[in-house]
Amino acid sequence: MAHPKSARIVSLREAVAEHIHDGDTVALEGFTHLIPAAAGHEIIRQKRRNLELIRLTPDLVYDQLIGMGCASSLRFSWGGNPGVGSLHRFRDAIENGWPQPLQIEEHEHAGMAVAYAAGASHLPFGILRGYLGTDLSANTSVKFIDCPFTGEKLAAVPAIRPDVTVIHAQKADRKGNVFLWGIVGVQKEAVLAAERVIVTVEEIVDELHAPMNAVVLPYWVIDAVCEVKGGAYPSYTHGYYKRDNSFYKKWDAISKDRDTFLGWMDKHILQTADFDEFMKSIGAQV
Amino acid sequence: MAEIPYTSDEMMTIAASRMLRNGSTCFVGIGLPSAAANLARLTHAPDVVLIYESGTIATKPNVLPLSIADSELAETAETVVGMVEMFQYWLMGGKISTGFLGAAQIDKYANLNSTVIGPYGKPKVRLPGAGGAPAIAASCGEILVTLRHNKRAFVPKLEFVTSGGHMEGGDSRAKLRLPGKGPVAVITDLGILTPDPETKELVLTSVHPGVTVDQVVAETGWPLKVAEQVKTTPEPTELELRVLRELNERTAKAHAGQA
Numbered sequence: 001m002a003h004p005k006s007a008r009i010v011s012l013r014e015a016v017a018e019h020i021h022d023g024d025t026v027a028l029e030g031f032t033h034l035i036p037a038a039a040g041h042e043i044i045r046q047k048r049r050n051l052e053l054i055r056l057t058p059d060l061v062y063d064q065l066i067g068m069g070c071a072s073s074l075r076f077s078w079g080g081n082p083g084v085g086s087l088h089r090f091r092d093a094i095e096n097g098w099p100q101p102l103q104i105e106e107h108e109h110a111g112m113a114v115a116y117a118a119g120a121s122h123l124p125f126g127i128l129r130g131y132l133g134t135d136l137s138a139n140t141s142v143k144f145i146d147c148p149f150t151g152e153k154l155a156a157v158p159a160i161r162p163d164v165t166v167i168h169a170q171k172a173d174r175k176g177n178v179f180l181w182g183i184v185g186v187q188k189e190a191v192l193a194a195e196r197v198i199v200t201v202e203e204i205v206d207e208l209h210a211p212m213n214a215v216v217l218p219y220w221v222i223d224a225v226c227e228v229k230g231g232a233y234p235s236y237t238h239g240y241y242k243r244d245n246s247f248y249k250k251w252d253a254i255s256k257d258r259d260t261f262l263g264w265m266d267k268h269i270l271q272t273a274d275f276d277e278f279m280k281s282i283g284a285q286v
Numbered sequence: 287m288a289e290i291p292y293t294s295d296e297m298m299t300i301a302a303s304r305m306l307r308n309g310s311t312c313f314v315g316i317g318l319p320s321a322a323a324n325l326a327r328l329t330h331a332p333d334v335v336l337i338y339e340s341g342t343i344a345t346k347p348n349v350l351p352l353s354i355a356d357s358e359l360a361e362t363a364e365t366v367v368g369m370v371e372m373f374q375y376w377l378m379g380g381k382i383s384t385g386f387l388g389a390a391q392i393d394k395y396a397n398l399n400s401t402v403i404g405p406y407g408k409p410k411v412r413l414p415g416a417g418g419a420p421a422i423a424a425s426c427g428e429i430l431v432t433l434r435h436n437k438r439a440f441v442p443k444l445e446f447v448t449s450g451g452h453m454e455g456g457d458s459r460a461k462l463r464l465p466g467k468g469p470v471a472v473i474t475d476l477g478i479l480t481p482d483p484e485t486k487e488l489v490l491t492s493v494h495p496g497v498t499v500d501q502v503v504a505e506t507g508w509p510l511k512v513a514e515q516v517k518t519t520p521e522p523t524e525l526e527l528r529v530l531r532e533l534n535e536r537t538a539k540a541h542a543g544q545a
Binding site for chain 2: 116139
């Protein structure tokens, strides 16, 4: 039984330094909305290596982590630049092993979702009517089992228990209780499945004023809360700023060529101290 | 009616939108399916319930979403649920009558590939992958598929089956005991294909105006079965074209405005 935690309100730099280590399994979750972009950048700045990344929808941040050589494996269910096309760094790693080979374990969304739910429940696997009639199961750790009651063939997906889950949310209070709303994806499950939890938020407030039944994650399941305004850019934070679709289109050109990518990452991420400086360096505002 | 010129893509979207019944509950894929489903909602099917895998239920976007989880989808939804609930209770739970999917490739039994072109371990083209599609293909009551018709897409054998259609034909899907009955129509920019009731092989049943059967056969990577009497898809109506173009204009304006 885990002891109740007590979230500390710290800088993102401190949170990543303390909680994310080389070789960890790390889930930065967010389904197009509330993507923890700032946290991804900080992991790159601190040059973490051999991370085993997990996420339903690896997008730009994972493209950056993979292209900068932070990741050795990826468990996922859809890897693309939403509304634009390919993730070039992700593809280059899979197709050509650049900058290093990326081992992939590829699922369907429903399988990833129940695997997080199983992780949050401390069950060994999630169960669903899935993977049947597809070639997906041959390339995953999914096994088929017979229902003990009806005999129906069902898919069992090993639980996801990340060493660290990172999410972005709208608000936290000064104690570290976190409140998020809008499209909330699998973030609640991913947080409750993890050993350690970092949450970046748009703002820290005195009172959350969360309506009943809202997604509120209490300070005692969270390790670190970091205030990072705009921290989901170029994705969006509902109620704060919109998705910058133009950046997703620009990313296609930035990431297509290895040298262009490395130059851009060096200038805008490695040479900037934090997310504020990054935003200024690319001339973005939220 | 035929005085207004239209493109083959417009014909495809309009033909696809007509397949969606008013009052159905529809799990919508992004891209071509999303355009068709919203056109249906704005024309003949005002009571269709559109659901996107991001958890947005009964959403009525004023512009087409660029991504599967645009804020527009959340703001215009009747409710927004988490993804475990979305896939488990709503989709696997059998609440959704129609799934509307696109794909990179399709075979003659309407199995779909959105994963890789080339060998899986050493792909020629790495595509985004499955997303929610396999669960949609398995669990919705029936499936509509829409994609552009050419030999790169309509292939004799898929190198990767991402989403199961009618498997190897006949009763092979039934034997897997998937809850939904699988693809009932494939709508392309050239015509409409439907599975034979027995063999489940796709049969060309309708060509769009101005398209010949030979043309469709030539763009299909396997010897395409053709119905004895191939229909001609009714031309787009003035209303369908106007609503589709207004929707596309609003969409272009909304997405361009975020530079």
